Amino acid sequence: MKRLSTxxxxxxxxxxxFAPASAKDWHINPESKIDxxxxxxxxxxxxxxxxxxxxxxxxxxxxxxAGAVYRQMITLRNDSGxxxxxxxxxxxxADPLPTDGWEQIEPTLHRxxxxxxxxxxxxxxxxxxxxxxxxxxxxxxxxxxxxxMAEGEFAWQPIDGETGWLYVRTSxxxxxxxxxxxxxxxxxxxxxxxxxxxxxNTRHALNDGFNIHGDCRGFHASQISAYECFDEGFSAHDAxxxxxxxxxxxxxDHAIADVNAAETRYLRCxxxxxxxxEVFLSGRAHHLEDCRLIASAPNAFTLRPGxxxxxxxxxxxxxxxxxxxxxxxxxxxxxxDSSPDTTLTLDSCTLSNITLKLLGDHPTTNTTLDGKPWP
Numbered sequence: 001m002k003r004l005s006t007x008x009x010x011x012x013x014x015x016x017x018f019a020p021a022s023a024k025d026w027h028i029n030p031e032s033k034i035d036x037x038x039x040x041x042x043x044x045x046x047x048x049x050x051x052x053x054x055x056x057x058x059x060x061x062x063x064x065x066a067g068a069v070y071r072q073m074i075t076l077r078n079d080s081g082x083x084x085x086x087x088x089x090x091x092x093x094a095d096p097l098p099t100d101g102w103e104q105i106e107p108t109l110h111r112x113x114x115x116x117x118x119x120x121x122x123x124x125x126x127x128x129x130x131x132x133x134x135x136x137x138x139x140x141x142x143x144x145x146x147x148x149m150a151e152g153e154f155a156w157q158p159i160d161g162e163t164g165w166l167y168v169r170t171s172x173x174x175x176x177x178x179x180x181x182x183x184x185x186x187x188x189x190x191x192x193x194x195x196x197x198x199x200x201n202t203r204h205a206l207n208d209g210f211n212i213h214g215d216c217r218g219f220h221a222s223q224i225s226a227y228e229c230f231d232e233g234f235s236a237h238d239a240x241x242x243x244x245x246x247x248x249x250x251x252x253d254h255a256i257a258d259v260n261a262a263e264t265r266y267l268r269c270x271x272x273x274x275x276x277x278e279v280f281l282s283g284r285a286h287h288l289e290d291c292r293l294i295a296s297a298p299n300a301f302t303l304r305p306g307x308x309x310x311x312x313x314x315x316x317x318x319x320x321x322x323x324x325x326x327x328x329x330x331x332x333x334x335x336x337d338s339s340p341d342t343t344l345t346l347d348s349c350t351l352s353n354i355t356l357k358l359l360g361d362h363p364t365t366n367t368t369l370d371g372k373p374w375p
Contacts, residue, residue: 023058026051030070048074048084057081063089063200071095073182073205077214078190086200086224091185093205093229094125094178097166102174109146110174111167113159118183121206121230124154124168125178130204130228136253137231138276180204185226187211188240194218205229209252212262216240227251233271236262236283239309244269254297258283261309266291278334281319282306289322295334300326300354303338318343328353338362346374 028051029044037043044064045051051061052074060083063070067088074084074091102110117123124131131154134141143155146167155167168177185202188195192214201224202209209226212219212235219240225248226233233249236242236258247269249255255271255278258264262283271278272294279293283306293300306315319342326349328334337357338344344358348366356375367374 023060024056026055026059026061027064028061029064029068030072031065031068048072052076052079052082052084055079055082057194059083060085063087071182073184074186076186076188076192076195076216078192079188079195080193081195083196083198084200085198088199088201090201090203092178092203093182093185094123094180094203097174097177097179099173099175105146105167108151108171109149109167109169111146111165113163114166114179116158116162116164117179117181117206119206121180122154122156122166123180123204123206123228123230124166125180125204126152126170127172127176130180130251132230132275136275138253178204180206180230183207184211185209185229187213188216188219189214192216192219195220197221197224199223201225201227202233203227203229205231208232208235209249210234212236212240212242214238214240216242219243220245222246225249229253232257235259236264238262240264243267250274254278254280255293256280258286260307261315262306265289270294272296277302280304282317284315284317286317286319287322288320288324291324293324293326295326295328295354296330298334299337300328300334301336303342303344303360305339305341314341316341316343318345320345320347321349322347324349326351326354 026039027041027044028048030046032044034043037045039045057080062085069090102112146155149169153169156164158164183206208231209229219242222245228251232254233252234256237260239261241263243265245267249271250273253275255274257280259282263285265287267289269291274297277299278295278297280302282304303319306317333355336354338360340359342360344362346364346367351369364374
């Protein structure tokens with residue numbers, strides 16, 4: 001094929017024949033009942049996932065109305081250059097339980113047959129508050145005898161591999177009950193590049209609020225939250241590279257857990273009220289700056305070697321904590337530990353009511369423990 005002359009090429013470019021397509025705005029509103037929605041403000045799509053599947057690099061997905069609750073999950077697979085403007089929306093992993101089909105065992109004890117949830121995890125929501133019955137991926141506590149349960153408690157008894165009995169002790173209307181059925185608020189897989197998520201909340205997922213898998217790089221989230229999920233609030237895996245600004249993660253098993261060969265950066269985030277561990281970091285490299293950690297979990301902070309994805313050999317993990325405030329709740333100190341083959345750098349941090357168990361390298365400057373200079 002002959003090359004185009006410079007004059008002809010410039011003429012074509014001037015006409016815009018080679019210009020990239022303009023970025024598009026997609027609008028979502030699950031409350032809309034419009035026929036033939038097309039994603040415009042006047043005809044919004046009911047599903048975020050539909051917009052994600054249609055979006056091209058440069059497109060922006062807007063969620064409406066502001067502050068609404070979506071009973072949806074967002075899956076990003078092999079996507080690039082997409083922005084999701086959450087507008088204060090919350091993605092919940094739970095659905096209301098039907099009010100019919102219950103069998104009354106005692107005056108306040110009810111049961112109904114349900115399909116076994118994904119991952120065989122069980123999370124019941126009472127009036128918007130999660131009840132996990134002291135269970136998590138780290139705590140495999142047995143369910144109590146239904147007849148011995150207190151008000152607001154529940155138990156799950158398997159029937160076969162696919163169904164089970166949900167027992168609930170409550171004097172409140174059954175219409176106030178919800179049951180977690182979705183595994184995440186936002187999940188990624190495959191090869192993703194330059195995904196941006198803003199002003200979005202997640203809650204009550206059976207796994208993680210934000211579950212970042214695959215070769216996901218340039219993932220940037222700001223003003224997000226994840227709370228009362230069965231596992232992590234935010235979890236980066238594989239070779240992902242993520243940044244989170246102004247995030248709030250509370251009431252999960254772990255506030256955050258980043259593993260494998262992940263690289264993460266957290267700015268102005270808060271981690272608190274977790275069940276097992278507040279902050280668990282493995283992976284390749286991590287940076288927490290201007291963050292606050294309020295430990296209710298027995299383990300406030302843990303740093304472990306990562307894993308090379310090809311050789312499966314350990315990776316030396318590095319972590320910088322800068323202007324981090326760590327406070328342990330309650331009279332019992334909470335552990336703050338690192339393993340050999342890690343480097344934990346503390347710069348201008350303030351720690352109180354924690355127990356240090358640092359085995360790796362840990363260079364420290366301008367940092368205090370319980371109001372005293374670093375040991």
